[in-house]
Amino acid sequence: xxxxxxxxxxxxxxxxxxxxxxxxxxxxxxxxxxxxxxxxxxxxxxxxxxxxxxxxxxxxxxxxxxxxxxxxxxxxxxxxxxxxxxxxxxxxxxxxxxxxxxxxxxxxxxxxxxxxxxxxxxxxxxxxxxxxxxxxxxxxxxxxxxxxxxxxxxxxxxxxxxxxxxxxxxxxxxxxxxxxxxxxxxxxxxxxxxxxxxxxxxxxxxxxxxxxxxxxxxxxxxxxxxxxxxxxxxxxx
Amino acid sequence: xxxxxxxxxxxxxxxxxxxxxxxxxxxxxxxxxxxxxxxxxxxxxxxxxxxxxxxxxxxxxxxxxxxxxxxxxxxxxxxxxxxxxxxxxxxxxxxxxxxxxxxxxxxxxxxxxxxxxxxxxxxxxxxxxxxxxxxxxxxxxxxxxxxxxxxxxxxxxxxxxxxxxxxxxxxxxxxxxxxxxxxxxxxxxxxxxxxxxxxxxxxxxxxxxxxxxxxxxxxxxxxxxxxxxxxxxxxxx
Numbered sequence: 001x002x003x004x005x006x007x008x009x010x011x012x013x014x015x016x017x018x019x020x021x022x023x024x025x026x027x028x029x030x031x032x033x034x035x036x037x038x039x040x041x042x043x044x045x046x047x048x049x050x051x052x053x054x055x056x057x058x059x060x061x062x063x064x065x066x067x068x069x070x071x072x073x074x075x076x077x078x079x080x081x082x083x084x085x086x087x088x089x090x091x092x093x094x095x096x097x098x099x100x101x102x103x104x105x106x107x108x109x110x111x112x113x114x115x116x117x118x119x120x121x122x123x124x125x126x127x128x129x130x131x132x133x134x135x136x137x138x139x140x141x142x143x144x145x146x147x148x149x150x151x152x153x154x155x156x157x158x159x160x161x162x163x164x165x166x167x168x169x170x171x172x173x174x175x176x177x178x179x180x181x182x183x184x185x186x187x188x189x190x191x192x193x194x195x196x197x198x199x200x201x202x203x204x205x206x207x208x209x210x211x212x213x214x215x216x217x218x219x220x221x222x223x224x225x226x227x228x229x230x231x232x233x234x235x236x237x
Numbered sequence: 238x239x240x241x242x243x244x245x246x247x248x249x250x251x252x253x254x255x256x257x258x259x260x261x262x263x264x265x266x267x268x269x270x271x272x273x274x275x276x277x278x279x280x281x282x283x284x285x286x287x288x289x290x291x292x293x294x295x296x297x298x299x300x301x302x303x304x305x306x307x308x309x310x311x312x313x314x315x316x317x318x319x320x321x322x323x324x325x326x327x328x329x330x331x332x333x334x335x336x337x338x339x340x341x342x343x344x345x346x347x348x349x350x351x352x353x354x355x356x357x358x359x360x361x362x363x364x365x366x367x368x369x370x371x372x373x374x375x376x377x378x379x380x381x382x383x384x385x386x387x388x389x390x391x392x393x394x395x396x397x398x399x400x401x402x403x404x405x406x407x408x409x410x411x412x413x414x415x416x417x418x419x420x421x422x423x424x425x426x427x428x429x430x431x432x433x434x435x436x437x438x439x440x441x442x443x444x445x446x447x448x449x450x451x452x453x454x455x456x457x458x459x460x461x462x463x464x465x466x467x468x469x470x471x472x473x474x
Contacts, residue, residue: 038295038298041282041298041302042286042294042298045283045301046282048279054330057279058275058305058308061275061282062305062308064305065278065301065302065305065306068299068301069306071295086292089291
């Protein structure tokens with residue numbers, strides 16, 4: 001996670017909720033994160049079936065449960081904002097399901113890399129957006145993205161697998177690139193559809209936003225951290 | 238959950254851990270509960286796929302995550318007792334998996350009834366055994382069996398389904414009987430295989446146990462509570 005001073009940081013404040021566009025953007029964001037976690041739960045629980053041992057299965061299942069554990073607080077907040085959480089999630093079901101359909105792991109190791117890299121990418125992206133939010137919403141988003149506590153487990157398993165079978169590294173590196181590509185495709189699709197979210201990043205009358213240069217820096221930070229994660233796994237990015 | 242005074246209650250104390258047979262029984266019990274929760278996680282996550290709405294899916298997925306959430310503390314305690322948690326679970330994998338194979342729900346409603354009735358049966362049974370344990374182990378077991386917070390949801394959904402389609406009641410009542418029968422079959426199998434656990438109930442040189450009359454009362458309590466749960470769902474038992 002980057003320190004906050006690295007982010008082009010312009011936090012809103014609670015008064016922002018008077019602005020319907022701001023409120024809509026927050027509802028979108030919490031809805032997207034909620035459905036992302038529900039969907040991550042489903043996929044991780046499914047991938048856990050491919051685990052070679054019960055120990056490994058429990059580790060992946062615990063990541064799944066941790067994802068779902070964040071949803072309750074996000075839904076409470078959506079309800080406080082006067083929105084049905086399930087309505088808030090509706091627009092994000094298709095892009096998130098599409099992401100998963102296009103990145104269905106074909107074996108245990110692809111599942112592990114997806115859990116680690118996918119979770120990291122989503123967290124980085126939402127954290128960047130969180131910098132444009134009021135403090136209470138930002139804290140909520142950051143708590144919801146808390147890491148699922150199994151990163152060491154994934155790194156350990158992938159490094160051991162590559163040591164035992166070096167040819168795996170090439171395939172998994174390609175897989176990491178595919179995950180990144182598909183995530184960008186779906187994020188772009190969401191950006192095109194959800195004006196309020198995009199407007200949040202672009203700023204408003206009384207709220208400075210990202211200019212093109214800042215957007216470029218944000219993108220650079222996200223890809224850089226993706227490369228760091230791949231390196232941690234012993235993979236080229 | 239019955240009040241403790243209803244149970245033929247003979248709690249052990251920490252000195253009991255000097256007795257290798259007592260320690261073995263506790264390790265067995267914690268291992269069985271742990272694997273039961275891991276396995277419940279898997280099955281509930283799988284059954285959640287049959288949910289008619291995302292709302293329902295999230296409710297069942299939350300039950301799954303709650304089951305898994307209890308495993309960490311049980312495994313810690315097994316480690317404190319000097320046992321690898323995965324070794325402690327090994328003997329219980331086959332009977333528990335057999336239970337699930339023989340009771341695979343064929344639709345969403347059977348899945349809901351299984352979640353509610355199966356969880357309740359397991360909790361009642363382990364709580365009865367917990368009465369024969371030292372206070373620390375008993376508290377741990379009871380915390381691990383805390384209800385997964387979705388009982389109202391299941392009752393509501395099943396009652397609504399029966400109101401909409403009364404013929405469902407007969408099929409689900411039979412299903413509840415099958416769940417009970419299969420649970421007893423597997424419990425009996427475990428009792429035959431695991432001497433330490435059985436000895437715990439039977440008592441020891443310096444520890445009173447269950448006589449046949451007390452065993453009968455325990456069985457009566459468990460079947461009675463099963464009948465209460467079925468009635469809560471609007472089903473005959």
